[in-house]
């Protein structure tokens with residue numbers, strides 16, 4: 001079964017092609033975020049312009065013909081409404097023209113499932129860390145249960161916001177990570193409540209120190225404190241679930257330092273850490289095609305006139 005998946009929940013328009021679990025193509029175009037962050041209408045315009053080009057590139061890269069596609073997947077949510085609409089309409093049009101079934105996919109489920117696929121894990125504790133989300137999850141009766149999560153903003157947005165406030169270029173978490181390599185530790189607020197955590201207090205504090213403390217020290221300490229909070233919450237969840245596998249996924253799972261800290265924690269509990277290659281931790285269409293392919297192989301799809309988007313599509317509501 002040859003499945004084409006479309007991801008468009010935020011700044012990336014991604015198209016993946018998967019054949020029976022094997023990824024044949026993973027093409028994307030990314031809207032460049034300026035100092036004002038994401039402007040939903042502008043990103044949607046970008047996606048609308050990118051859609052046809054990225055789809056054609058994925059088809060060419062996979063070495064298949066559009067007529068060979070036997071199913072379509074798209075991101076139903078969570079994400080930015082205007083961006084999700086473009087992906088959904090592209091997917092719906094393709095499914096209608098090709099006369100093939102269509103599958104709505106939960107973005108968070110896709111991040112976890114692709115990490116499980118690459119890590120060869122069946123039932124791990126999942127640490128999902130991205131721009132808008134930070135959650136610790138475990139599969140229970142075909143639904144992911146959220147054991148812990150951020151009470152305010154996602155860790156990725158926290159790092160990006162700090163990078164923008166500090167005037168870093170590019171204003172992303174990866175620039176924070178680069179500067180952190182030369183920093184030393186300064187105290188910062190640390191907030192974990194059970195398996196939940198918050199990042200805005202830490203962000204406010206770090207932002208107020210800009211110009212007073214060397215930027216390298218701020219970057220290093222911000223990362224160390226935020227990642228330690230995640231590790232503490234994940235460790236509690238690991239002990240509760242007695243899981244022997246942890247998979248970290250989402251855009252922030254590209255962080256070498258976070259992986260290092262989680263791997264150390266996992267090792268102390270005789271557990272293994274897994275993750276996908278970076279290309280598949282960032283938002284991508286292949287993870288959507290992969291999950292849609294799994295669903296289609298079990299006979300699941302939705303009638304074409306029932307496809308929709310849900311900006312706040314909670315992961316607990318998605319059947320896996």
Ligand code: FE2
Nearest residue numbers: 130250251283
């Ligand atoms: Fe994502």
